[in-house]
Amino acid sequence: QEDNFKKVISHAKEYGYVFQSSEIYDGLSAVYDYGHNGVELKNNIRAYWWKAMVQLNENIVGIDAAIFMHPTTWKASGHVDAFNDPLIDNKDSKKRYRADVLIEDYVGKIDAKIEKEVAKAEKRFGENFNKQKFLETNPRVVEYLEQGKSILSRMAKSLEKEDLADVKALIEELDIACPMSGSKNWTDVKQFNLMFGTKLGASAENTMDLYLRPETAQGIFVNFLNVQKAGRMKIPFGIAQTGKAFRNEIVARQFIFRMREFEQMEMQFFIQPGTQQEWYEHWKENRMKWHLSLGMGEDNYRFHDHEKLAHYADAAADIEFRFPFGFKELEGIHSRTNFDLGSHEKYSGKKLQYFDHETNRNYVPYVLETSIGLDRMFLAVFSNSLQEEELENGTFRTVLKLPAVLAPTKAAILPLVKKDGLPEVAQQILDDLKWDFNVTYDEKDAVGRRYRRQDANGTPFCITVDHQTLEDQTVTIRHRDSMEQERVAISALKGIIHEAVDM
Ligand code: ATP
Numbered sequence: 429q430e431d432n433f434k435k436v437i438s439h440a441k442e443y444g445y446v447f448q449s450s451e452i453y454d455g456l457s458a459v460y461d462y463g464h465n466g467v468e469l470k471n472n473i474r475a476y477w478w479k480a481m482v483q484l485n486e487n488i489v490g491i492d493a494a495i496f497m498h499p500t501t502w503k504a505s506g507h508v509d510a511f512n513d514p515l516i517d518n519k520d521s522k523k524r525y526r527a528d529v530l531i532e533d534y535v536g537k538i539d540a541k542i543e544k545e546v547a548k549a550e551k552r553f554g555e556n557f558n559k560q561k562f563l564e565t566n567p568r569v570v571e572y573l574e575q576g577k578s579i580l581s582r583m584a585k586s587l588e589k590e591d592l593a594d595v596k597a598l599i600e601e602l603d604i605a606c607p608m609s610g611s612k613n614w615t616d617v618k619q620f621n622l623m624f625g626t627k628l629g630a631s632a633e634n635t636m637d638l639y640l641r642p643e644t645a646q647g648i649f650v651n652f653l654n655v656q657k658a659g660r661m662k663i664p665f666g667i668a669q670t671g672k673a674f675r676n677e678i679v680a681r682q683f684i685f686r687m688r689e690f691e692q693m694e695m696q697f698f699i700q701p702g703t704q705q706e707w708y709e710h711w712k713e714n715r716m717k718w719h720l721s722l723g724m725g726e727d728n729y730r731f732h733d734h735e736k737l738a739h740y741a742d743a744a745a746d747i748e749f750r751f752p753f754g755f756k757e758l759e760g761i762h763s764r765t766n767f768d769l770g771s772h773e774k775y776s777g778k779k780l781q782y783f784d785h786e787t788n789r790n791y792v793p794y795v796l797e798t799s800i801g802l803d804r805m806f807l808a809v810f811s812n813s814l815q816e817e818e819l820e821n822g823t824f825r826t827v828l829k830l831p832a833v834l835a836p837t838k839a840a841i842l843p844l845v846k847k848d849g850l851p852e853v854a855q856q857i858l859d860d861l862k863w864d865f866n867v868t869y870d871e872k873d874a875v876g877r878r879y880r881r882q883d884a885n886g887t888p889f890c891i892t893v894d895h896q897t898l899e900d901q902t903v904t905i906r907h908r909d910s911m912e913q914e915r916v917a918i919s920a921l922k923g924i925i926h927e928a929v930d931m
Contacts, residue, residue, distance in 0.1 A: 433752040436811045437683050439826070443885055445469065445810065446684060458680030458688045465885065466806075468836030468866060470691075473805050474670055476833060477693045479931050480718050481668045488666035488695065489659050493647025495672055501646050502623065502639050504775040505768060506739050511642060512619035514587065514595055515678050519613040526678045527595050527617050531583045534602040536754045538576045545569050584736035592617040622675045624688075640674035645797060647671075648696045649768045652780055652793075656698075663782055663793055664707070666697040670802065682753060684803045691802040698793040700784065701766065707796045708743050708763045715759060715798050716747060722831045724812050730755060740767035749808045758808055759800035766792040809834060813886065828886035829909055832929045838865040839889040839925055840882045846871050854893045857903070857918060865925055883908055889925060 440446040444463035448455040462470055482490050502508050514527035545568060550557045563569055579602070586594040595617045603612050623642050629635040641647065648655075648667045655667050670693045677686050684690075699707050712731065719729055727750070734744040743763040748755045769780045769792045781790045813829045832838070841858045843850035851871055861867045868887070870878050875892060882890050890906040897903050897918070905924065906913045916924065 430753075433683075433811070436752060436807075436814055439814055439828070439884070440466070440683075440810060443828075458677055458686065460684050460687060460803075465836040469809070469830070469834060469886075470802060470806055472834045472836070473809065474691075474693065474802060476722075476931055477718075477800070477802075477805075478668070478670065481666070481693075481695050485666065487661070487664065488668055488697075489655060489661065491648060491651055491655060491667050491669050492671065493644070493651060493669060495641050495674075496628065496638055497641055497646060497650070499636065499638055500775050501650060501772075502642075504771040505646050505649075506771070507623055507639070507642055508621075510739055511623060512621050513678055514592060514617045515620040516596065516599065516617045517615040519615060524678055527592075527599060528583060528587065529679050530599060531579065531595075531602065534606060535576045535579055537606055538572050538579075539754060542569050542572050545572075581735060588736050590619075592619070620676075620678060622677065624674045624676055641672075642675050643673050643799070644669050644671045644692045644694045645696060645799070646768070648694070649772055649780075649795075650776075652698070652769060656782065663784060664697060664699045664703075666695050668693075668695040670694075682751075684807050685751065685753075685756065687803055690804075692799060693802055693805075694797065694799045696764075697796040697798075698782070699796060700787070701791055701794045704742065704763045704765070704794050704796060708761065711796050711798050712745055712761050715761060715800075719747060719749075719758075722809070722834070724809070724831065728812060729758075732757070738762070740764045750812075751808065752811050758804055759798065762797045762799065764795040764797050766794050768795060769793060825880055825883055827883040827908065830886040830888075832888040833931050835886045835888050835929070836866060837868050837882075837885065837887045838929050839867045839891055839921075840878070840887050841867060841869050842875055842878050842890055842892045843871050844875055844892055844894040848895065849898065850893050850895070853897055854891075857891065857893065857921070861921065861925070864922060865929065879906065879911075888928060891921065 443465055445466040447461045447463055449459035449461050450456045478490070482488050515524065516527045516530065517524050542563075545566065546559060546562065549562055549566070550559075563573070579598070582598060583595065586592070586598065593616070596614060599614060600612060624640040626638050626640060627635045628638050648669055651667070655661065656665070670691060672689060673692050674689050677688055679686060680688065697707060697711065716729065716731070720726060729750075730748050732746045732748050734746070737744055741762050742765050745761050746757040747759040747761070749758040772778075773780045773792065780792060782793050783790050809830060810828075813831075815827050815829055817825050817827055819825060839861065841854045841861070843854040854869060854871070858867055858869050870881070872878070879890055886908075888908045890908075892904045892906065894904070901918050902915050903918055903921070904913045905916050905921065
């Protein structure tokens with residue numbers, strides 16, 4: 429697992445997807461830069477989300493709010509008082525952990541034991557293996573599952589009651605039961621606020637303490653009436669936004685899974701009070717469908733319903749994805765009640781209400797939120813796509829099986845040889861296709877090597893120009909995943925590529 433993850437990180441660097449920020453100065457922890465391919469993949473994921481949310485829903489509109497917001501925003505939202513993570517230090521290793529993440533890691537070890545049992549049984553029973561039944565009946569697995577559940581529920585209860593001494597006690601017990609850090613020497617658990625502070629204004633008397641926004645959602649809430657009135661929106665309706673958010677995360681590891689500067693894609697859906705249960709189910713299902721539409725395997729997703737709810741929520745679930753280090757949150761779906769709008773009313777003294785012509789009354793709308801990290805989605809797509817495949821002749825190829833709609837480069841145009849006018853024809857094809865797609869040209873090395881390069885880069889199609897092309901205006905088109913090649917007319921290329929990559 430760890431090796432796989434290392435491969436993901438080094439492949440991302442080698443192929444221009446993700447670089448460590450400020451690398452020449454030894455990097456900045458949990459901050460990353462995106463290279464050419466990374467930007468394209470990120471743009472495509474964002475566009476895929478935006479299309480599904482805004483373009484395909486007549487009642488969802490967009491906004492792009494500023495990162496800086498009036499500081500009272502964060503009093504009202506609860507971030508000044510409640511946006512804390514429990515922090516614990518190990519005195520021997522001098523390492524700092526987020527207590528809840530540390531506990532989840534212990535539970536991850538238990539999960540790994542379960543996966544091992546499943547793999548063993550799968551081997552033993554072959555085709556007759558029924559995973560669901562095995563999970564429900566195998567005594568060892570049942571015990572592990574119970575153990576994991578009870579650890580998580582004790583953690584949730586202690587955190588909810590802010591019983592930080594018990595969180596520490598739990599970590600110490602786990603350390604004895606399944607040693608991980610090799611040390612039992614922990615500090616007390618402290619709460620740590622995650623917001624980055626900064627100052628606005630130059631003169632000493634006039635500066636104002638600001639925060640970099642830790643989520644994009646508040647820019648939507650404070651603009652609720654502007655958007656509703658300008659677009660003459662009728663409830664139910666949604667506002668969508670993508671943009672940067674900043675959190676001074678304690679656990680800075682796992683590559684772009686948890687960053688200090690990252691991008692969110694959020695949608696707040698405003699509804700009548702009392703209808704939240706039905707909209708909660710609707711958006712849970714809708715968002716899961718969006719994920720599955722990328723074809724990355726149903727088995728790689730699961731819901732996790734929250735027992736411990738944030739101060740603003742009356743129901744919450746995560747869509748979890750199987751990352752190289754196990755199942756982890758990818759997206760949250762939260763029923764936020766009227767907490768945010770109600771609180772902004774209180775703090776601002778401005779009414780944030782909606783007059784409902786259907787029911788003839790004024791109310792503060794309830795909100796359902798879907799919130800996904802763009803970078804985290806990037807990691808899900810990238811890590812799931814990176815595969816090592818054994819070929820028929822016993823050699824291996826590295827292939828990045830990105831969903832074609834998201835791939836940074838859609839096709840590479842390759843002249844078979846660098847002479848006889850083939851490069852010129854290839855260039856003409858490129859000049860024609862580049863108005864529709866991101867395409868690239870490559871004439872260096874043998875064509876087999878060039879195919880491998882494009883495989884590793886995630887390019888779904890290679891188009892090869894050979895001598896026959898000069899006679900009959902046909903080329904070969906090679907499919908990345910199946911490696912099959914077909915002979916097609918140059919004039920058919922656009923149609924074939926559009927069919928495969930259009931959103
Ligand atoms: P976690 O428990 O993993 O810290 P969270 O529950 O605090 O996440 P939310 O506040 O619900 O996360 O944020 C919504 C989404 O934003 C998450 O599902 C995740 O995809 C993304 N996200 C949150 N924090 C980060 C981060 N530090 N780096 C990258 N993405 C993040």
